[in-house]
Amino acid sequence: MKEFFRRRKTSFTTGGQSEGNPVPDDMWVKCSACRELVYKKELTDNLKVCPKCGHHMRMSAHEWIGLLDAGSFSEMDTNLLPTDPLGFVSLGESYAEKLAKSQQRTGMPDAILSGVGMIGGRHLALAVGDFAFMGASMGSVYGEKLSRAAERAADLGIPLLTINTSGGARQQEGVIALMQMAKVTMALTRLAEVGQPHIALMVDPCYGGVTASYPSVADVIIAEPGANIGFAGKRLIEQIMRQKLPAGFQTAEFMLDHGMIDMVVERNQLPATIGRLIRLYGTRRDPSERRDPVEQMISAITYP
Amino acid sequence: MDETTNPTEAQELTPWDRVQMARHPQRPHTLDYIAALCEDFTEFHGDRRFGDDPAIVGGLAAFAAHTVMVIGHQKGSDTRENMKRNFGMSHPEGYRKAQRLMRQAEKFGIPVICFVDTPAADPKKESEERGQGNAIAESILVMTNLRVPIIAAVIGEGGSGGALALSVADRILMQENAIFSVAPPEATASILWHDSAKAPDAARALKLTAQDLYQLRIIDEVVSEPVGGAHQNPQEAITILGARLRANLDTISQIEIPTLLKQRYQKYRVIGHYREA
Numbered sequence: 142m143k144e145f146f147r148r149r150k151t152s153f154t155t156g157g158q159s160e161g162n163p164v165p166d167d168m169w170v171k172c173s174a175c176r177e178l179v180y181k182k183e184l185t186d187n188l189k190v191c192p193k194c195g196h197h198m199r200m201s202a203h204e205w206i207g208l209l210d211a212g213s214f215s216e217m218d219t220n221l222l223p224t225d226p227l228g229f230v231s232l233g234e235s236y237a238e239k240l241a242k243s244q245q246r247t248g249m250p251d252a253i254l255s256g257v258g259m260i261g262g263r264h265l266a267l268a269v270g271d272f273a274f275m276g277a278s279m280g281s282v283y284g285e286k287l288s289r290a291a292e293r294a295a296d297l298g299i300p301l302l303t304i305n306t307s308g309g310a311r312q313q314e315g316v317i318a319l320m321q322m323a324k325v326t327m328a329l330t331r332l333a334e335v336g337q338p339h340i341a342l343m344v345d346p347c348y349g350g351v352t353a354s355y356p357s358v359a360d361v362i363i364a365e366p367g368a369n370i371g372f373a374g375k376r377l378i379e380q381i382m383r384q385k386l387p388a389g390f391q392t393a394e395f396m397l398d399h400g401m402i403d404m405v406v407e408r409n410q411l412p413a414t415i416g417r418l419i420r421l422y423g424t425r426r427d428p429s430e431r432r433d434p435v436e437q438m439i440s441a442i443t444y445p
Numbered sequence: 446m447d448e449t450t451n452p453t454e455a456q457e458l459t460p461w462d463r464v465q466m467a468r469h470p471q472r473p474h475t476l477d478y479i480a481a482l483c484e485d486f487t488e489f490h491g492d493r494r495f496g497d498d499p500a501i502v503g504g505l506a507a508f509a510a511h512t513v514m515v516i517g518h519q520k521g522s523d524t525r526e527n528m529k530r531n532f533g534m535s536h537p538e539g540y541r542k543a544q545r546l547m548r549q550a551e552k553f554g555i556p557v558i559c560f561v562d563t564p565a566a567d568p569k570k571e572s573e574e575r576g577q578g579n580a581i582a583e584s585i586l587v588m589t590n591l592r593v594p595i596i597a598a599v600i601g602e603g604g605s606g607g608a609l610a611l612s613v614a615d616r617i618l619m620q621e622n623a624i625f626s627v628a629p630p631e632a633t634a635s636i637l638w639h640d641s642a643k644a645p646d647a648a649r650a651l652k653l654t655a656q657d658l659y660q661l662r663i664i665d666e667v668v669s670e671p672v673g674g675a676h677q678n679p680q681e682a683i684t685i686l687g688a689r690l691r692a693n694l695d696t697i698s699q700i701e702i703p704t705l706l707k708q709r710y711q712k713y714r715v716i717g718h719y720r721e722a
Contacts, residue, residue: 220721220722221719221720221721221722222719222720222721222722223719223720224718224719224720226661226718227650227651227652227661229650230646230649230650231637231638231650232637232638232643232646233637233638281717281718281719282717282719284716284717285717285719288714310605310606310627310628311627312627312628312633312636312637312651313637314627314718315626315627315650315651315652315653316625316626316627316651316652316653316658316661316663317661317663317716317717317718318627319605319606319609319626319627320609320663320713320716320717321716321717322585322606322609323585323588323589323609323613323713323716324713324714324716324717326582326585326586326589326613327589327709327710327713327714328714330586330589330590330710349606350605350606350627352578352582353566353577353578353581353582353606354581354582354585354606355582356582357576357578357579357581357582357583358579358582358583358585358586370578371573371578372566372568372572372573372577372578372581372606373566373568373569373572373573373577377568378568378569378570378573381568382568382569382570384569384570386570390570390573391573399574399575399576400576401576401578401579
C-alpha cells in the first residue's frame, strides 16, 4: 500500500496540444476568447486562465496535476493500454492509427491519467481526462483506470477527485464503451460504501456518455466558468432537432441555474475549494459509528 | 429488408438488415409484451417532479408466479402514436419515473423486468434544461445496487445511454434481430465520417447485433424470433421471449440478494478490453 504514496517525479509542462494558438516566436499565445496576445509564461503561471479576459483555456491531463500539492502526485495504472476489441472497420483512419497519433501527440497511452496525490496536505485519488486524446472519449482503458481509481480510493479510505472533459463514449469500442458508464458507476458504489466522497470537476467541454454517468451523480459537482456541459451536442439540437438555442445554453452557469451542479469555481480557487471540501468531509464522524445500535435506538424511544 | 425473406436468407442478414428489423413499426413493443404476458397490469404515471413521460411506461403486474415491476421504453406503431410516445425517446422525467418505480420495487421486494426499445435519449433543448445527463446517470446508479433482481430484454433498438438507463441488469436478454449500440449507426457515421448515409457501414463496424454482443459477452442470451422476424408473427415472438423471461426470473429469484449484488458488480466490473504491459 505504501507503494501508492511513493512520490514519483511528474513534470508539469505546458503542452503545445491544448488550446491557445501559438504565434511565431512561441513566447506569446493568442487567447481564443478575446484574441489578445498573452505572454506565455504569465499564462502558465495563471493556470492557463487568460489574464486579459479570464477565459479558462483547456488544459492537458498533465497540466491539471498542477492543482495538487507540488510533488505529491504518483501516477498509477500506467501499464494499461488500449486494444481494438471490435476490429473496428473504419471508412477513414483506422482505430489503431487514431490511437497511435493521439499517443504521439499527448504522450499518454489513452485519454485518462490517474493516481494518488494531495490537496491541502490531504490524500486523494485522482483521475483526469485529456481532451486532446480522441476527445477524451471513454473506452475500456478509461473505464478501467477510473474504476481502479475509485476502488483504490475506497480501499485507502480517501476521497476521489475526477476531472472530466469528454466528447462521450468512444465509438470505436461500441457497446463495450457504452458499458463503461455502468462499470465506473458500479465501482463508485464501493467508495460510497466506505463513506468517502466523489468530487467531480467538469471542465470544457463535457458531453455525452460522460455527462450521462459518474460525474453527474458525484457527491459534489463543480464546474469551471463558461465550460460547455451537456448531454446532446449543440449542433445536434440545432441541426437535427431544429431548435434555436439561447446564448449561454449548456454553460456551467446554465447548469447551475438549472440545479444540475453545485457550484461554478474559477480555476485559481479550485485547490482551496477542493481542499476545504476534503477537510469538511474528512473531519466528520466515521459513518459506521454514526448510527447507534438498533437496541439502543429502540430503548431510547419515549412514549407520552 | 423485404417482406419475402425466407429462412435460408435469414442466415445472411447484414447488420444493417437487423437495424431495419429492429426498427420495424410492426414489431411488438413493450405494451404488447406486457398485455400478452402479464395479468393485472396496473400502469403508474409520473416522476413526482415534473411530469409523465409517455416514452417510458411502467407499473405492477402479475407475471408467471411473480408480482413484477415492468418498465419499458414505448414506441408507437403508427405516426400518431409515435408522436405521442416521442418515438420511444425518453425525457428526463421518463428516466426519473423509472427510478421511482425501481425504488418502489426494492421497497416491496419485487423483481424488475425492463423492456429496452429506444433509438436514443431525447436530445431536445427542454431535456437538456431538465438534466438529461443527470437523469440517465441516476438511473444507472439506481440499477447498480438495487436490492431486487433485474432482467432487461432488448426487444428492438437499444440506443446509447438512453437504452443503458434501463439495461443495467442481472441478466440481459436480446432478441435475435434486436440491436444494441453505443449510438444510432447514423450518429456514429456522422461523428466518425461526417456522413450519416454511411450508417450501414457503421452498423457493421459497431458489432451491434445480438450475435456479436453475445460473443463479446455483453449480453447473456440471444432469444430467437419467428421466421422472418418478430414483426412477421408478433404473438410467437412474445411467447418465445415470455418463456425465456420466466426461466431467467425463476433462476435469479432463487439467488440471495447479497450474492446477486456481488454478481452484478462483477458482471459489469469485468467489461472492457485492454492490454496490461
